Amino acid sequence: MAMNKTGKLNALMIFVLIFLGVLAIIIMGIFVYGGNLVEQTFHSIDVVIGDQNFTEVYDDTLGKGINAFLNGADEYGLGLLLGMIILMVILSFTFSENQKTWIVLEFVILIVAFIFAVMIQNTYNIIINSSTTFLDIYSVDLIKSSKFILNLPIIVPIVWAFIVILTYGISKRPRRTGEGIGF
Numbered sequence: 001m002a003m004n005k006t007g008k009l010n011a012l013m014i015f016v017l018i019f020l021g022v023l024a025i026i027i028m029g030i031f032v033y034g035g036n037l038v039e040q041t042f043h044s045i046d047v048v049i050g051d052q053n054f055t056e057v058y059d060d061t062l063g064k065g066i067n068a069f070l071n072g073a074d075e076y077g078l079g080l081l082l083g084m085i086i087l088m089v090i091l092s093f094t095f096s097e098n099q100k101t102w103i104v105l106e107f108v109i110l111i112v113a114f115i116f117a118v119m120i121q122n123t124y125n126i127i128i129n130s131s132t133t134f135l136d137i138y139s140v141d142l143i144k145s146s147k148f149i150l151n152l153p154i155i156v157p158i159v160w161a162f163i164v165i166l167t168y169g170i171s172k173r174p175r176r177t178g179e180g181i182g183f
Helices: 009-044 054-060 062-098 103-128 132-141 143-150 152-170
Strands: none
Touching (some): 009 054, 009 062, 009 103, 009 152, 062 132, 062 152, 103 143, 132 143, 143 152
């Protein structure tokens, strides 16, 4: 990811967080739905092949992996979202020396990101409430991840403030003695 001369990396990171976060949780919901569907289908098959029951073989093999995914899906989604925030902070700290944005521009970016976060939150709320299946997946199986997406209007300003503090405050290099007088 290359920065232009105005250094709009903070804006890009916040929009990437919002977009990829929602996309990741929606995809995670699709995988949970598919996992539940596979689990129900294989448990409804009552076939005996030789002396092996198909459902028992499934439970001993593939069923363990699918159940492990279904039991940990919410933690995977939340970990992905928190990992993206940590990556934003690390990138902000790493690239802060090259950025030349003004704090006013950062406030404009916050306002636009906040409006975008509210729109995403409302759309996500409409999507998960559009079907009882979606509501079940996102309110039971992915509850922590859904809370994260539904609280984006609160999370975006907090992450933005933390990144701006890192960018403009903590990460500024101290001036060396003799710098600027020809040494």
